[in-house]
Amino acid sequence: MASTASFYGTNHGFQLGYNSGTIGPITIENHLPPGKFSEMCYELFADSRSWKERPETPPPPSSTVPFRRDPDFVDRGTLLDRILEKGSASPSRIALVGLGGVGKSQLVIEYSYQVRDRSPDTWVFWVHTSNAARFEQSYREIADRVKIPGRKDPKTNIFNLVSEWLHNEGKGKWMLILDSIDDDRFLHEIPLSSRDESDSRIPAQPLFNYLPLNAHGSIIITTRSRGVAAKMVEDGDIIAVESMDQIHAQTLFEKKLGKQENQEDIIELIAALEFMPLAIVQAAAYIKQRAPRSSVKQYLTEFQKNDYRKMSLLDYKGGQLRRDQEAKNSIILTWQISFNHLRQERPTAADLLSLMSFFDGHGIAEFLLYDRNQKGTNHDSMENETSDKDEISAVDSDVNDQFEEDIVTLRNFSFISVNMDGASFGMHGLVQLAMQKWLETNGQHEQWKQQFIQNLSKEFPKPEYRNWEKCELIFPHAQSAVAQLPHTDNLLEEWALLLNNAALFALSKGNIIEAEKMAVNVMKATKEKLGSEHESTLSSTNMVGLVLDRQGKYKEAEAMHRQALATREKVLGVDHLDTLISMSNLSLVLNKQGKYEEAEAIHRQTLAARERILGVDHPNTLTSIGNLGLILNRQKKYKEAEAMNRQALAGFEKVLGVDHPDTLTSRSILGFGLYMQEKYEEAEAMHRQALAGYNKVLGVDHPNTQTSIGNLGLVLDRQGKYEEAEVMHRQALAGFEKVLGVDHPNTLTSMDNLSLVLERQGKYKEAEAMHRQALAGYNKVLGADHPDTLASLSSLGTVLERQGKYEEAEEMNQQALATREKVLGVDHPNTLASMDNLSLVLERQGKYEEAEVMYQRVLAGYKKVLGADHPNTLASLSNLGMVLYRQGKYKEAEAMHRQALEVREKVLGVDHPNTLTSMSNLSLVLDGQGKYEEAEPMHRQALAGYEKVLGVDHAMTLMSMRYLSVVLKKQGRRDEALEVLHTYIQLQQLKLGPDHPDTISATADFNDWQPKHRKRDMVTRFFRKQ
Template sequence: MHATLDNGEQSPVNQAGLCLLSLDGGGVRGLSTLFILKSIMDGLNKIRTPGSPRVKPCDVFDLIGGTSTGGIIAIMLGRLEMDVDECIKAYVKLTERVFKEKKHWIPLGYNFDIKSRFKQSELKAAILEVLAEHGADEHTLLNDGRDRKCKVFVCATVQATAGITQLRSYELRDRSNISATICEAALATSAATSFFDPVSIGPYTFVDGAFGANNPVEYVEEEASSIWCPETELKPLVKTFISIGTGVPSTQGIDGNALKIHATLASIVTETERTEQKFIRRWAGHFNQHRYFRFNVQQGLQTVGLEEYEQQELIRSVTEGYIAHLDCTSRRKKCVENLVQKQEKTPLNFAKIQADYEEELYKRIPFNHNIPFQANERFVDRENEISQLEEVLFSESPCYRVAITGLGGIGKTQIALQLAHRTYREREGYAVFWIQATSIESVQKSYAEIAAKLNLPGWDDEDSDVKTLLKDYLNTRAGKWLLIFDNADDYPMWDTKSTGKAESDRLSDFLPQSEHGRIIFTTRFKQVAKCLANRVIEVHELDEKSAKDLLCQHLSPSLLKNENEIVLLLRQLAFLPLAIVQAASFIEANELTCISEYRKLLDRPEQEVIDLLSTDFEADGRYNGLKNPVVTTWLVSFEHICKKPSSLAAQYLSFAACIEPKDIPISLLPPARTPMDKTSAIGILKSFSFVTQDITNNSLTIHRLVHLATRNWLRQQNSPSKMSLTSSCKSALETMHIDFPCDEPENRQKWRAYMPHALRLLQADETQNMIDRYRILLRVGGCLFKDGRTKEAVSFVEELVRWLENNYDQTHARRLKAEYELAILYKADGQHEKALNLFQHVVNVETGILPKDDPEFLASQHGLASAYRTNGQVKSALRLLEHIVRVKGGIYAEDHRTLLASQHTLAKVYQADKQIKPALQLLEHVVEVKRRSFAEDHPSRLSSEHQLALVYEEDNQSERAFELLQHIVKERKKLFPKEHFCLLASQHSLAIVYFKQEQTDKALKLMQHVVAVRQRVLSENHPSRIKSEGILESFNEIIKRGNIGEARLQSMSEIDTGYE
């Protein structure tokens, strides 16, 4: 039913709306079509006003279209204006005459060409007999120029192109209108391949229209649109649309070769029913409102051949059984009730008549918005986003569907709310409708409420689908409108692929489409945004100014005096609007005296911070019954991602929760089965706005508060079958153990990217007793040391050694390796006595268990010798190193790293023993070999070059020393942070050379820098710090005395030069 005006005037559709009839092809089974149509017409005539004349199909239907034998029936009913009983008699007679005698029993020629099995002459004679009985002849045109009450067309297929053509009883503008007689049209539409010969009409040769259009319902729709509404939508004009099948599947495609025709026919078998299903989906509103009907016998006719005229009684019996079935009886009753209202034929200007009526109806409907919240008076500047939305939605080339996406709590709903009020207030004629899209139930409820307030016909009918009612209304009769779906986060309810539901169940099918309408979706899920919208606008955190404005809107002026505290709080809250509003609510509700009190709460242990961020609060523009806390707003997303613990996205989210939230290298993520799987998993996290991706360094960053909330969510998952924070940390530690690199220079970039995440894992309470923790401590310590973070390295390796001492015998290789590395760190940290003692312990243990030429034993002896040198035991160092170099020289090639390292250290000992010439000779050899083997910036090469520069200086080759030191400082600046001990050592030495060259300003500036850094990073008693402080003091004293040229400075050789 359609709405009525206040004066009781009914919609024109009720009395003059289009009635359309579509008839499938099916040979003798066309009788089934006629029996079904007879039951409808008999029912209609039965309930018409007593005494009124019986009506025929041509009196009721404005357009009848048919294919093949359905086309012949369409001509009989519409063009010859026969009633159904007459048509049945004529059709029975025609099929008996045509199919009684075969022209060829085997439809194959010598070249396997198709040969027609039945005589076309018999079909033509049978058609002419029917024409003669109704005042027509062979030359009577299908379109004779008269304006008849029922328009008719039949489908035929052009053999050359396999394209469908309509032969019409009327003329259409801008279409090809083939002039055909009634007889030609009937022959053309029924010229079934292998049954009858093709039919020629003028330059065209036609075959059976059933090829590709056996169910012609879409062609009926197309023809009706072309006749009555070529520029507007057809559906609002249709009162009743009936499609009747023959229970027989149809065909598509044509080939003249018999060997191919079987495959062609087999591939088309489901075309008729597929067309039916597709059409019902598109016309779901009419179908649900009982304005579109499809009748087709489902069982019993499959075995009846197209030509088996002797099966008439079976066709009648099966069809009558179908008609008597409860479902068919109910639908037929509603069909008749609809048809009986038809009082007059539909005029050609009916689209304008209906549009005028609906415009008047719309003017009288007071309801034009259901915006759920008042405009937010404390809304802060999001003008960029709102202006962008307005430009996209309302420009001359508009985008009809737009999605606003972003992290939960970022302010998507508030932006949509402001736009809704602005549109309603400032854009004349726009209705604004708001749908709460948190679930299918909430969408259904919102649709129902809007339909009820609009008083849409059928809104209170239990059999009606309000979603379809509102969709059709917005599509056709609502004027200009803006429709907002807020919180459209549930992807499965929009898309059937993710649920396996029937395609008719997906919510996206109920979205209206009109050139006068616009739709906005707010969603935290980019996958939903891309599925539903043509344009996606992403909302980010507030900038500092807007965040301040938002906080100021919600706090008393007395709390806003300290600008620095405001900025610090906003940074802690990551400029997230919902977190800012929640913080302000807590501060006001608990009468805190200053912002710093709340900041102190945010600095409390992690669980307390989570409790704070989980506090519920009242806020403008939030739904009743939905929790507001910033942490709670992400729980649904967590559950969605992690509902399958085995999913890669869930693994990545839990992994990210265990490490640093910023700059997570994608290469560090747990392994995926394929690169595509990894990309897809990252895409899911990005689609929820949980992470952002930095393409330049190939890393991800998880939002700080999301990181905190994810950790809390994982902490609460206590079930063994679920992910928990402990199990996630264990998995992350396993991944780190596999991926964290060793401290080779070529791995520097990688370990620096991984280091913050490894440290976060190692410092976590959950990992303190995990075995994998102790498997990476040594690598982490080694890399920290190579980056100049010696004290941190010492701490981690000391922990490892303690654990190994408690779990392994002193002779165990892993324990000895760790003790050796710790001794190196002690030496670098200036703890020379500890280094010496530990090296001696390792060497003593290995003496009893390893051969004299074992690489590990030689390395330990090398370390001990180096410790002797540092501790002033030069002669002991010299003896041991000369022994080591001899042994290694007999084992390794001259460019072997371990041999070069011992030669380097021996040269340092020669220098310390004032044997400058041997030191110089050995270092020049080492540097020459390393220059052949290592890159210019290799740390080991730079270290030996540095040592060589010091020996040059002692050998009075100052210019060579100066050039070499300048090069070393330049390369180490590119390689190391400014706190690195190697860089500081070379700067220390260069400053001394500057001073000796009387470049005092450069010398002072550089040494002051070295002293300042070392005072910041080294203990007061560290030898390197003490020496630099002493040199600086000497600089100042010499400058003060004014005798720079005569000055003698402490030897530079006392300063460590870097890696050995």
């Protein structure tokens, strides 16, 4: 059973797990990028540790509409009145539907200002809806504007936060504007962890659920698609926005251009422009720009001369433009005329618009636009050509002035808008589409696509944790770059580098679907055009392997990593850093498939090379140390594994800081190793610290956070804190189902772990049903022979045994044992664990001789593989002692238990739970021989130890209490026995309830042990009163 957590970067590390029958395993993986970490890390993390959100005064209601009110707005008859009428209903959700360019956005902008004029206490929020990334960014802006407490906390679910604020009637009235929502799939679709590679949809969480419908709020939507509108509002609340009539179109034209004498030319022009507001505004801007040398008549004449150019634009295939040919054609033609003029009058502004047409239409950061030199030279070369600081300053000043003039020109033509932050720009998607078509027609498309890719590739940083903020800002533009496949080899390399980095960032943030889309596209393109041995192809192959690994497709991931490794060894050599990355990734996938020996060999080879090449303190070397610790944990070599994990954690804390995701994963891995050694208090502390860090850094929904929750649940389970453990496992299961899907290996592991804690509470039916569901999932996803499938099969056998379904339990354990012998070998620790579980079922059925033979085999196997003092060996020795005891072979059993007790006291200490268990078992054997005087003080010592170490209501404490009551009864000390038993029943009822089998059995004994004149159901009556 496998559950995963990740480090990030192009280096790829840890995975951890445990498969031994009844204990649900956890796996953790680590990805760490190559390259030397900046010395700024320490300062960065020191700052982050000292940050604390301060209380803020709630601001008065305001508007986040990113556009100023248009003084030239034309009221188009009853259209605004209809919007006002429907928007005043309670609750209200309306949609404006129409072709791009008809003025939908202008209508809602004016409407928003009118709403604020009538009701200053109403909040107005503008939400960009081109994709999930922009939707989230808008929600963050809302949270900032209203100053919602907790918004700056990285662990916060921003959608929940804003949605709850909008639901709160005490926050006042509000209006939400969803602008240009033309592809709504990301709002409605639930994410799947594994999908067909050809499916290019970008699903996310069902974001539609975060759009409240309540009496104090209203939502208005603009879209080109009536189908989109129909899914979001009632049919009666859809308002069709069509082209203007002649009177309103003429009014708009004259407001933009000024009063004109020749009304006939105006009427003819606006008719040629199909009365489309956007086309009219742009035509007026074109004429005004050239006045007095240009006029309405001249514009009309130029329009009528360009039939050939018009037809070439109409040849565009697909896209939103072709939804309505009559309306679109005139708009496209207007943009062509305007752009031709722009190119003639201010070529640099035309260049800027050409570049902007390739970006995501909202939030085009200014720093992405400075470089417009198609040869790819940057400002560094300019600085290297002169040593005169004054001259450099003058050049920079000229560049800045030119950029500002270009922006003013583009705004005057209404091609772009400046966002309220002043540092980013917006460009309507239809304008971008038409502009790219114009570039194709004029043979400039490839040149500006090249510049777009070069600018993004240069600015998108390595997706290390310290760069996440910048990656987040640029990521929507990288998504736009997926469709811009280059035609030259050099540009293809830059495109591949950009998208590989973006895919790794998406994977770091748990966005597996987008990472898969990017990685697969790059791998196909580079393999076809550059060849299978090219560096870009190998990097993308490696990236696809990582995505497959995260999806739980281990066999496919292994094939990818073997392919990348073989080629890198051939082309780059065995000691190249990229080759070592492939080795590390391959070993992780082997680890997850239970191929431990090969995985360990590769881990050790990778570690030795990195220590030699990079040094012991390099993050990549630390990753390899942690990797080796993982595989040693898998093989139950706990002491060596712990040493490795502590070394890795200390190194990460020193190099990266305590809150870095890689440090947190290293801490989680160490916590799991401590858990496996039954050092529960320290393990719990490690996991709580790791979980707090994950919540802070990655957020509550990240897969690493969910894995950490599950790890903590395992430790709490072992400490007998069943209720808290159950809460943790249910939370982890829900999180994995939401983020990764129901069939992901992490989800199945979480399901199995929850089943285990339900089993410990006596909830056998629910536990059995969940085990069966998990087992079915493992068989489907990983196959019947996978170690996690076999561990789940073994766990199901255990819960069946607890319910007395011995025949089915025996069958399950026989199946698990046979498969493990075939896959792992007869001496593998997991095989021996299956044999141990089968022996227990045989023992429960009274097949003591058969069970004894099998216990002997298990003991011999553990001694051979793990050593005489290993915890598993001692547990097996104790189990053998118990089956001998049940056969009345008291002397042999006593010898076994004394041996186990002696070693455990020496190795683990007198207060360790396992030592106390040996003491309790020895007491039972003494009890069976009638050595009550020696058995009683040993029972009391074990009971006191359990109470001290595990607490008074732990399962082991209660079991010891039960044994003590029995030995007191056998000595004729009935009153003392009844007192101990009464305490046991009280605790058992509070812990597991009155219907648990152990509670029922103890209650029956309590009644039976009463003197005849007092025999009655005292306990039941007592608890009825309670």
